[in-house]
Amino acid sequence: MTTYSFYAIEETFRVPDEGAIIAVRPTEVTLTFDDNATALGFRTDLDRSEYDGLSFFTPHPDKLVLGGTTLRRGDYSLDMMEISWGDGKKSQIMMFDSVEHLKVWQIWLGGDPIPEPENAQQAKDFYEQVASVSYLPTGSIEIEDIASLISVSVPEDPGTEAQVLEGTDAADVLTGDAGDDTLEGGAGDDLLNGGEGLDTASFSGNRANYTLTLSPAGLSVTDRRDGGEGTDQLIDIEFLDFAGQSSSFDLTQFAGPTSLSEEVFESFIELYIAYFNRAPDAVGLNFWGTAYANGMSLEEMATLFIDQDETREVYASGTSNEDFARSVYNNVLGSTPDQEGFEFWVKTLDDGSVGRDQFILEVLRGVNEGTDDRAYLDSKVDLGAYFAVHKGMSGVENASTVMGLFDGTAEGLDAAVDAINQLYESASDAEGGEFLMPLVGVLDDPFIM
Numbered sequence: 001m002t003t004y005s006f007y008a009i010e011e012t013f014r015v016p017d018e019g020a021i022i023a024v025r026p027t028e029v030t031l032t033f034d035d036n037a038t039a040l041g042f043r044t045d046l047d048r049s050e051y052d053g054l055s056f057f058t059p060h061p062d063k064l065v066l067g068g069t070t071l072r073r074g075d076y077s078l079d080m081m082e083i084s085w086g087d088g089k090k091s092q093i094m095m096f097d098s099v100e101h102l103k104v105w106q107i108w109l110g111g112d113p114i115p116e117p118e119n120a121q122q123a124k125d126f127y128e129q130v131a132s133v134s135y136l137p138t139g140s141i142e143i144e145d146i147a148s149l150i151s152v153s154v155p156e157d158p159g160t161e162a163q164v165l166e167g168t169d170a171a172d173v174l175t176g177d178a179g180d181d182t183l184e185g186g187a188g189d190d191l192l193n194g195g196e197g198l199d200t201a202s203f204s205g206n207r208a209n210y211t212l213t214l215s216p217a218g219l220s221v222t223d224r225r226d227g228g229e230g231t232d233q234l235i236d237i238e239f240l241d242f243a244g245q246s247s248s249f250d251l252t253q254f255a256g257p258t259s260l261s262e263e264v265f266e267s268f269i270e271l272y273i274a275y276f277n278r279a280p281d282a283v284g285l286n287f288w289g290t291a292y293a294n295g296m297s298l299e300e301m302a303t304l305f306i307d308q309d310e311t312r313e314v315y316a317s318g319t320s321n322e323d324f325a326r327s328v329y330n331n332v333l334g335s336t337p338d339q340e341g342f343e344f345w346v347k348t349l350d351d352g353s354v355g356r357d358q359f360i361l362e363v364l365r366g367v368n369e370g371t372d373d374r375a376y377l378d379s380k381v382d383l384g385a386y387f388a389v390h391k392g393m394s395g396v397e398n399a400s401t402v403m404g405l406f407d408g409t410a411e412g413l414d415a416a417v418d419a420i421n422q423l424y425e426s427a428s429d430a431e432g433g434e435f436l437m438p439l440v441g442v443l444d445d446p447f448i449m
Helices: 120-129 262-276 282-293 298-306 309-314 321-333 339-350 356-365 372-390 396-404 410-427
Strands: 002-013 021-033 039-044 055-057 063-066 077-085 089-098 103-111 130-135 139-142 149-153 164-166 173-175 182-184 191-193 200-203 210-215 218-223 231-235 239-242
Touching (some): 002 063, 021 103, 021 120, 021 298, 039 077, 120 130, 200 218, 262 282, 262 298, 262 321, 262 356, 321 356, 372 396, 372 410, 396 410
Parallel strands (some): 164 182, 173 191, 182 200, 191 231, 200 239
Antiparallel strands (some): 002 021, 002 103, 002 149, 021 063, 039 055, 039 139, 077 130, 089 103, 210 218, 218 231
């Protein structure tokens, strides 16, 4: 068994669109072959769909780890290509694309060195330089000739081999070794410690049967079914596998929210309100929280919200700046501002002095403390937090419904809270509910009795 490690650039997207890059980082990609292969064989089929990738390995590596994420065949697409970019430069690259993880990994094979972007904007600038793309014909490349090869290793420690650890019906403590282990706690309240490597906690029920609780103290998974698998505490677990799901739930995408302040989290909720007039969904909110914890700014986040499918649905093509501004003000303040102020902002949008994303941030920053406007927006933020953070729900339609019940009055607030409680009762049903992801210990519950 031989493992080859390559330097790679990982780009994360909010949607599968190069224009929506939200984060960039240097990372490693490893390919492991049981037969000690020294060449990377591949086939390129130009008749395949580009969405599915035009290349595939021959043979496929026995193990493929992309930036710490273990992917199986069918979980990603592969393209072996040559790009022409910047003043006649040509580079050969190997590109992996995972729609499920919304990530792309680029490995420099040879030719002119490709840039190493330090942020999302630099990555976008590079894409703009690409003049043409062609695909490498079917063949093979000697692995040691690949420009970005970092190391070649042959494991000596049998402890690095993957294990499957199974618990009993009692409260078990399962501890993995250095390999990519799978831990199956079974019934009982278990402690699952993956140890080193990329480890998976496996559960027998459908994802909708479970609650994933995030807190500064750690992660836990609760099976809500009668006679189910109890509550398992997770340590050093990277993936969750549920019965009937085609792919693993990647916990690394949600590793950052518990470190953020209450003020930061409330600013994320305000973006959902300003753009969509709804509560955030728990999965999306925790995704953005992780992106922020990894270095994304609120300004970058506001810009990326513009590129969302939901934004395009809410603000159809051709929506005037006047209608857009009026909608945002109604979402944030429940009313349109004074005519002079409104006309000023519409003019700045029309002449391009301010983009829609930054206009939204300016509106939010302009809501002064101690005013009726601030009280109105704070109530909406409280509802958003109650829905997504404390109850952990992610239904977008329900998130819109509950926010629509609030009309600025105490009665409207009570109606929205009651609706959230009723929705949560259904969502937490043991069999017919939904996957819940509450966040504990970051925001105070605004409606605690």
